[in-house]
Amino acid sequence: MRILHVAAEIFPLVKTGGLADVVAALPVALAARGLDVRVLLPGMPAILNGVRDQKPLIRLGPAFGAAVITLQLGRLPDNGLLAYVIDAPFLYRRDGDPYLGPDGRDWNDNHRRYALLGWIAAHLAAGELDETWQPEVVHAHDWHAGLAPAYIAQNPALNTATVFTIHNLAFRGLFPLDHHTDLGLLISGADQSALEFYGHLSFMKSALVHAKRVNTVSPTYAHEICTPKHGWGLDGLLRDRGDHLSGILNGVDYSVWDPTRDPALPKGYSADKLRGKKVCKLKLQAEMGFAVRGKTPLFAVVSRLTSQKGMDLVLACLHELRTEGGQLVVIGSGEAEIEAGFRAAAAAHPHTVSVYLGYDEALAHRIIAAADVLLVPSRFEPCGLTQLYALRYGTLPLVRRVGGLADTVTDATPGNLKDGTANGFVFDDPSSRALATRLSEACALYRDHQSTWHQLQRRGMAQDFSWADSAARYEALYRSI
Structure with a gap:
């Protein structure tokens, strides 16, 4: 079976x-399951420079505002x-x-840039660009590739199966309605209702609307997005597509995230x-200018610094975290107000709070390895990968019970500790008080019950969140259509 993945990003x-x-x-x-898989990517500079052995297949254009377009294969x-x-x-x-x-603003031609990807x-x-290979399934990822199913559906001669994965419904790919003239799609009658969203x-x-199957990146999130609370105005449409909507949990690439041989x-x-x-913890404490103490609980944030991720709740809990004797290291970027809050906290408490604004892959690995607890207090979370990385690295996640966090983290309640299912800490109410309470309880367990803490670490590290099971589920989804 020939599968084409369409996306704007790739690690x-x-x-x-x-x-x-x-x-x-x-x-x-x-591919490890025997499928014939290829990827389609936009030619950002890093992609042009990183994909090796590229050879031109065909030259197109003008289209979507570009005079020359070359499709290359590497x-x-x-x-x-x-x-x-x-x-x-x-x-x-x-x-x-x-x-x-x-x-910091969206490029004003993003609608053309990502329409070209789908086109x-x-x-x-249709078999028009590569005479040697034609996909049977086109799998489009998030809004950037969202027009691929539409362009395919508007060609009556095509029977290509299409799958669309929602990675985050909050980003809906919204543009002014009059930009439809740039897209080469019909926009009248039923076709207009498939593209139009409250005047955009x-x-x-x-x-x-157009994909034959829609899925998202965790089972719980698939249910949540069908509700007004998490549906971003699209919950009615998603409920209508209920028989064709599913959730498949993301996996972890353990060739990249493996503490036994991580070069970082x-x-x-x-x-x-x-x-x-x-050793990782003591070295990171020294690097960040903290007191180098193995018994001091070290908390970490590896996240976009946004209210969606609950970062305002973390800021509101800093007093409790420091009162408990904890240290906090943060890496990420996001909303200006939240970035400013973390900068101010680091300036006021340089020996207990450290903030790196931006992203550094190696530093993120070192932080997750060094930390005792990873904070993921999201207001909504389609899947989350950092909590899965944390589990693999023996770092206990402290999360809100939403989306993929609910599917992967089991709270350290007395009952769950007794039956051996706990692997982290969970709270429900999206408030700083609820986060602070669970944070204090985590610190108490860390201080007073090290043997239990080590059991939780080992349980998390033993869990298998590799891609093997999820890939089998995706293959079954492809074959169903």
């Missing part, structure tokens, strides 16, 4: 979040999978964030030999 070339990790790992896991640097790259210099050769300009996918599905175009809505760590470790984790 390690372009990454703004977990989407890039999924797009890097899932195709490899599917191989991904880490795994050798074949990847199509759309080299459209006018649209993609821009440094920095793949969606935002230097001013090329449809023409590959929505790439996400278009995908939800000062010392490797395993569930049976946790000494190396303490």
Whole structure:
């Protein structure tokens, strides 16, 4: 079976979040099952420079504002999978964030930049761009690839199966309605209702209407997005698609996230030999200018610094965290007000709070390895990958019971501790008080019950969140259509 994955990001070339990790790992896991898998990517500078052995297949254009478009075929640097790259210099050769300009605002031609991605996918599905390979399934990821199912659906000669994965429903790919003239799609009658969303175009809505199957990245999130609370105005449409909507939990690429042989760590470790984790902690404490104390609870945030991720709750709990004798290290970027709050906290308490604004993959690995607790107090969370990384590294997640967090973290209640199912800490109410209470309880367990803490660490490290099971579920989904 021939599968084409369509996405705007892929680790390690372009990454703004977990989407890039999924797009890097899932195709490899599917290929290991014997499927013929390729990836289609926009020609951002890092992708053009990172995909190796590229050869031009066909030159197109003008289209979508670009005078010249070249579709190239090469191989991904880490795994050798074949990847199509759309080299459209006018649209993609821009440094920095793949969606935002230097001013922090969306590029004003993003609708054309990502419509081209879907349009090329449809023409590959039609067999028009590569005479040697034609996908049977086009799997589009998030709003950036959301028009691929629409372009395919509007060609009556195509019977290509389409799957659309929602990685975060909050990002709906919204544009002014009059931009439809740039897209080459019908926008009248039923076709208009498939694209129009409260006076805007929505790439996400278009995908939800046109894809033969819709899935998201955890079973709980699949239920949540069908409710007004988490549906972002699309819950009615998602309920209508209920028979064709599913949730498949994301996996972890354990070739990248493995504490026994992670090159970013000062010392490797395993569930049976946790000494190396303490070494990682002491070295990070020294690096951050903290007191170097193995028995001091070290908390970590590896996240976008946004209210969706509950980062305002973390800021509101800093007094309790410090009162408990804890230290906090933060890596990420996001909303200006929350970034400013963390900067101020680090300036006021340099020996207990450290903040790195931006993203550094190696530093993120070192932080997750060094920390005792990872804070993920999200207001909503489609899947979450950092809590899965934390479990693998013997770092206990402290999370809200939402989305994929609810599917992967089992609270350290007395009953769950007794029956051996607990692997972290969970709270329900999206309030700083609820977070502070659970944080204090985690500190008490850390101080007073080290043997229980080590049991939780080993249980988390032993759990299997690899892509094998999820890839099997995706294959079954493809074969069903």
